[in-house]
Amino acid sequence: MKSRTRRSHQVKIHVENGRFQIEGMNTWFSYWRDPYHLVLTLPWTGVAAFIFVIYLGINVGFALLYMLGGDSVANATPGAFWDYFFFSVQTFASIGYGAMYPQTFYSNTLVTIEAISGLLAIAILAGLAFARFSRSTARVVFSKIAVITPHEGVPTLSFRAANKRRNLILEAQMRAYLFRDEETAEGQHIRRIHDLALVRSQTPGFALTWLVLHPIDQFSPLYGITPEEMIESNCVIQVNLSGIDETVTQVLHDRHSYVPQEILWNHRFVDIVHKTPDGHRVIDYAHFHDSEPL
Template sequence: MAKKIKDPGIGLSSNKRAKRFINKDGSFNIKHVNRRTSISRSYNYLISISWFKFFCWVFLGYVFINSLFAIIYVTVGISAITVPTGSIVGDFMKAFFFSAQTVTTVGYGAMAPKGIVFGVISSIEALIGLLSFSFITGLLYGRFSKPKSSIRFSNIMVLREHNDVDCIMFRLMSRSTNVMIRPKVEVTLALSQKTKDKKYVNNFYNLKLERNEITYLPTTWTVVHPINESSPLSEFKKKDLPQLHGEILILVTYYDESFAQEVHQVHSYMLHNLKIDEAFISAFHYDEDGFTILDHDKIGKTKSL
């Protein structure tokens, strides 16, 4: 008989239309409203987003600062920097390029501020430029030094017979060539069920695995949960499992040599995506010289039984 466990932090209340708790990228599927912002949250955001988004924000910030000071220079009088072109667009472009030279402290010498007012404005801009580039340098260091797990999960789970018992399986591997040291897996089933008063609640169960820890992981690891009498899924027929409103929550912990510390990654699978009577194909083989060849594209490839 399966034993329920306490809420792992997800919440007991549920809904008929409730979506998954954990997204495919490992983030929690929560929409925040009325959340106060701060510099620390901005820092966490900028070191967590993709490289493309990061450089887009850097570019937009660079254009914004130069455009702002270009407008100030044109408003005060572009003649104190260079000869006016007689066109607002032309004057703005000259002021923009002068601002770019000032904020980066390049200073080609073709344009230079004249007078105390322009000297003060350009000095302030140079200070802003120094602080901005120092901030960006810190962000770059934070992005490179932030511990990040490199686990890749199979895109599906399978349900097949293994050792004369129906088992749920999923597979994981390392995205990099680093070997995971002592990876551990903890799997929790979150089952949304309707109560007698027609409300939906989440029930949580620990899923026992054939092995929840190995010594190292140079290739792939197929994690197996046998559906025996101690499994919370044993009361359901095989064909009914994909109809359940359930999610399998996964926490993987391992020691990463690159960061010299433990790293974590969360993932989840929905029961309605369960593939029945399919098996994972081998993701590695040996070449003629005896070397192990690991094919990352085969992590989620299956075959019908």
């Protein structure tokens, strides 16, 4: 019993390709104690099944209660479950065909309770559906790799981001962090987070592409580090993007991470901005993830 209780308070962490993965994170079944979060994280097929089971269970429950009242519903065959079940469906949805109707105080009381329950259920389902549809999602793509190349005479870590929607992300902000294993002066092993200063961490309108730059100078936590040291210390560069979607005027978020195997040293990104013969500028997204050695 003690070992089972101890395991219930443990969170498993896996290291996969340099990334730390928390078991059960962002999976719908991990929110079973939080019904609202559960419905928001379930796939649409799961939501439909969830609604069907709840709807079926409520009507089965009320049908059994009507049966306990004996001949309490007019034109319903006493003891016929399906008659009471379909009467419950009509009452719950406020359909009221008139073929069956309550004829005792007991059945009228149940109809009152079920009618109120139906109104509450419709309001809750409408709210959940609106919450799912109104969630703003960021369609931002990050380059599959990051590169370290000289920029203005300083080794610079850089990666690309692009807005896949043809609209503006207003007041877009980019933050970059370095996660790595370190040892304190007392010999304690810790996972420490360092801020990575960016040349430009925000833009008034993010519409096309964004080349994010972090100079590796004497103030950078990456200063003097080697590719081998990055792997040994389990370095991960976490990138967070936030802004306001101009179309729906809602705050959106997105994130990406780079492990040492995805950081190419002495490489630079292939230029994707070209000028056509007629003088127009175009962006070639076909080479968005491509780089070339110096």
